[in-house]
Amino acid sequence: MELLITIVLLTFLVAIVIGIIVLRDLLSGVILLGLYSLVAAGVFIVMDAVDVAFTEAAVGSGISTILFLGALSFTRHEQKPRGHDSIVALAFVCITGGLLIYGTLDMPHYGSAVSPAQTHPELAVHFLTKSAGETGMPNVVTSVLASYRGYDTLGEVVVVFTAGIAVLSLLGLIRRRPEDEAPEDAPGDLPKLPDDKSEHNV
Amino acid sequence: MSILGLYNYWVVVALMMAGLYIMIARYNLIKKIIGLGVFQTSIFYLYITMGKVHGGTAPILAEGYPLYSNPLPHVLILTAIVVGVATTAVALALIVRIYEEYDTIEEDELKSIELAEQES
Amino acid sequence: MKLYVRQRHRVLQVVTKLIIPFVLLFALYVQFHGDYGPGGGFQAGVLFASAFILHGLIFGLQRTRSVLTPSLLRVLMALGVLIYLGTGIVTMLLGHNLLDYAALAANPKTGQHWGIFAVELGVGVTVTAVMVSLFYSFASKRL
Amino acid sequence: MDIAQQLPALVIVLPMLAAPLCVLIRHSALCWALSVFTSLLTFLSAFGLFNQVRADGVIRYAIGGWAAPTGIEYYVDMANASMLLLVSFISLIVLLYAYESVKKSVVKAKHYLFYAAWMLCLTGLLGITITGDAFNVFVFLEISSLSMYMLIAFGSNRRALTASFRYLIMGSIGASFILIGIGFLYAATGTLNMADMAGRIPDAEAQRAVLVAFSFLTIGLMIKSAVFPLHGWLANAYQYAPVAVTAFLAGTATKVSLYVLLRFFFSIFGTEYSFGYMLLNVVLLPAAIVSFILLSLVAIFQSDLKRMLAYSSVAQVGYIVAAFCLATEQGLTAGIVHIFNHGIIKTALFMSVGCMLFRLGHTHRNSLDNLISTMPFTVVAFIISGLGLIGVPLTVGFVSKFTLIGAAMEKGWWLVGALVLLSSLFAVIYIGRVIEIMLFRKVRVNEPAPVGMKEAPLSMLVPMYALIGVSIWFGVFGTTTLSVAREAALVLLGGYQ
Secondary structure: OHHHHHHHHHHHHHHHHHHHHHOOEHHHHHHHHHHHHHHHHHHHHHOOOHHHHHHHHHHHHHHHHHHHHHHHOOOOOEOOOOOOOOHHHHHHHHHHHHHHHHHHOOOOOOEOOOOHHHHOOOOHHHHHHHHHHHHOOOEHHHHHHHHHOHHHHHHHHHHHHHHHHHHHHHHOOOOOOHHHOOOOOOOOOOOOOOOHHHHHHO | OOOHHHHHHHHHHHHHHHHHHHHHHOOEHHHHHHHHHHHHHHHHHHHHHHHOEOOOEOOEOOOOOOOEOOHHHHHHHHHHHHHHHHHHHHHHHHHHHHHHHHOOOEHHHHHHHHHHHHHO | OOOOOOOOOHHHHHHHHHHHHHHHHHHHHHHHHOOOOOOOHHHHHHHHHHHHHHHHHHHOHHHHHHHOOHHHHHHHHHHHHHHHHHHHHHHHHOOOOOOOHHHHOOOHHHHHHHHHHHHHHHHHHHHHHHHHHHHHHHHHOOO | OOHHHHHHHHHHHHHHHHHHHHHHHOOHHHHHHHHHHHHHHHHHHHHHHHHHHHHHOOEEEEHHHOOOOOOOEEEEOHHHHHHHHHHHHHHHHHHHHHHHHHHHHOOHHHHHHHHHHHHHHHHHHHHHHHEOEHHHHHHHHHHHHHHHHHHHHOOOOOHHHHHHHHHHHHHHHHHHHHHHHHHHHHHHHOOOEHHHHHHHHHHHOOOHHHHHHHHHHHHHHHHHOOOHHHOHHHHHHHHHOOHHHHHHHHHHHHHHHHHHHHHHHHHHOOHHHHHHHOOHHHHHHHHHHHHHHHHHHHHHOOOEHHHHHHHHHHHHHHHHHHHHHHOOHHHHHHHHHHHHHHHHHHHHHHHHHHHHHHHHOOOEHHHOOOHHHOOHHHHHHHHHHHHHHHOOOOOHHHHHHHHHHHHHHHHOOHHHHHHHHHHHHHHHHHHHHHHHHHHOOOOOOOOOOOOOOOOOOHHHHHHHHHHHHHHHHHHHOHHHHHHHHHHHHHHHHHOOO
16 A cells, blocks of 8 residues: 555656656746645655655745745746757766666665664664653654754754845845845835835735 | 565656756756756655665654654755755845846856856 | 735635634644654744745735834844754853753753753744745845 | 863854854944954864864764764864864954955945855854764755855856856755765665764675765765866856955865865775775876866966966866875875965965955956056065965975875876976966066056055955965975874874774
8 A cells, every 4th residue: 555655656756857847837847846845745754754744845845835936926937948958968867867776776675674774773773762761752853853963953953044144135135126225224124115005016 | 576675766866867957957047946956855755765664653652663764864854855945045046136137047048148248 | 926915805814814823823833742743843933934924925015024024033033043052052051062951951851851942942933034034035026 | 161172062153153143233343353253263262172183182072962873973183173273264364354355345234144154154164074974064065055155146246146056056966966975875884973984884885875875975075176077166156256255265165075075085985995996086086187287277368367266276176186096195195285275375365366356346367567566565465375376495385286296206106296297387377477467567558557556455464464474384384284284194094993
């Protein structure tokens, strides 16, 4: 049953990616990308990664779709019909993919419980057997995320913060007209808009 | 079983390469970022596949479930998802600014504009 | 493209008003129940942000902005990082290593509990603020 | 709190703390002061750490109190302690210098974001260097990359935006490749801790997964450190970024990636695997040679000084990679010492170019006629560091090139040694032409002399000369850096204990 679900979802993923490659309309591309994330989240649930599925659904198909739509709202919707058959790109991708497939040939099979990743006594095994006693959390993902690898998560928060200030510096937080682009006032302050008519210009 | 045991990886590789191809071969900047999204999501999938244990359940400890999937790849990918959306946001902000400055988001048009600029 | 609609779509507005408290409540649940079920600061932050984004889409950015002002967002963004890092610094000041939550209470397990609570809060605050501010930036820039 | 014990954490925590504080303060000058102060403290911590490591050997610091490999650790030995010192020192010097030039080229309301991004970039670079955990490298790599994209986009020309975007695309591909590589390594060894990984790879070596991990990490890191066919992003990024950013990145960003490359090749996979089994030098050595020959040639034909120096940077990366390919103690020493020496002189060169940009508003080679009469200090600074880049005796460039050629001879790679000399000749041409124009070419008669031209402000000259002083010191007393580099090389070749 699990296998069947996986196969169906994987087929979906492949179909979506083909759609993204073929379609030229960017809006469809964005929607398909959101769908891709959503289906991937489904696959993650089948693979027991509930936290990841939750995040992927919220971020991949939620937030990033909104960001794409926002960006599309003031650029073009259609990709120009060029740049379709780059032999060099195709060759590069084929070689890379071939190398990856070669690398997977003697990997532990899917679902194997005896692979190095599953049996390392101080990582996977430690987390599953000792984390409840050491941190008192039933959700191992949370205890690894926030405590054992809390430093990674600190880095992750800093990445989010970096992205926040990067977008702040590139776009600013508020819409402003060119004439009130005075260098003195900070990019984030509320503008004194005479009325809210201008809001329909978005 | 030998083929079934690895087919998951192969589909992942194919998806990954499709994403990479979109990123390299398409001239439209937004399309490139869509490709980046596919590429990154497929890498997440690769990691999660490694953590799965047959017959295991989600790593939330409870009585009566002796076997769990490996939580470590999940943690790594949670971090990677966040990093991915951060990159996407910065890339899209750059695209918006590029469109404002150049009035196009096609790589080849940008190149020819810049070339013309340099010659003048 | 209009990302939001005013005056019209009364149904959407009413439904949104009904939904938003539940989204916020669910976000709080995810924030503080992450120890036991799936979820945690990051997912909660995204949910919080989505409530505000929904509000912005339906009622117009102007109104959302008067609740969550850009300068407040900027402060929150930095605050979340400071909460997380501050937890680490406190454990250092208490003589333990960086982010060693055992320092926070006499019983290491209680310390872990407090530490994880604090850092998840930090994650939640920064993620909410950044996601909403991303939405502001992308939805309000005009050509 | 025992400061001496917390030094590894302080190196990261200090700049990481400064970034959100900048966002809260939002006052241009205060943010600058805070950043300088933080850089100073970070540098002092790195210096303390360096001395500790030199005295007592490897320091391991378990973050969160979880002993590695369960938790993440800082692993500090001679190799990365000296990198930490380099990165924090260059950040300090360039920040001191940056105040005037940032004030001129960045909108005032965004200064606080600029300094916050700088602090984040510093955090990222130091974090990559100090960590002992492979996945953590990826996280901090992304912190440094995202802040770098942002810093580059601060450039005043609109092409800064496209440069930043192209770097983003290349950088994301590189980071994704690194992520794939780490994933395969995890599948093969079950661990993320570098020392643990190094211990487990010999058992897993026959696996194809390790081979794939090796290839992907190599390609990803080659993109990040701009080795020949993958250097495309660098020229535009360096040319259009604000000059202070270019000076900072030229001295640190590619160097840190090269350090990670070293760490993976020599300590984690091991010299035997990388060069004996994988025949890495068959791929890398030609790339390195093409780098330093071809791109030195390309540099000759650039009329913009910043762009010329950018291409010269790729060429210098070529020397460093060629030195790694020797895979001997001597070769590694040469590579590491060149990482330092080139970091210092290239930063100094970009700083002097920044002074010209500050007064002239451009950096076209052909309109620098007789610059010595108006900006003597800047020109002298350019000449001294230019000679260092060429590798004239008594400069740092000589120390590293001499060591490199010596190492090549020792291994019997005469041709490599000869090619290094040849490319130094190209460096003589591209630097020499600029010097000639600045010193001797008379101002054309029909052009009016620029009005109000004067020397760059003192706040830019002093840090620049401080850096040049350091470079002269290390040029004359080259044995200091050489002995540190040799210790670092031995540590890397020795692997983890």
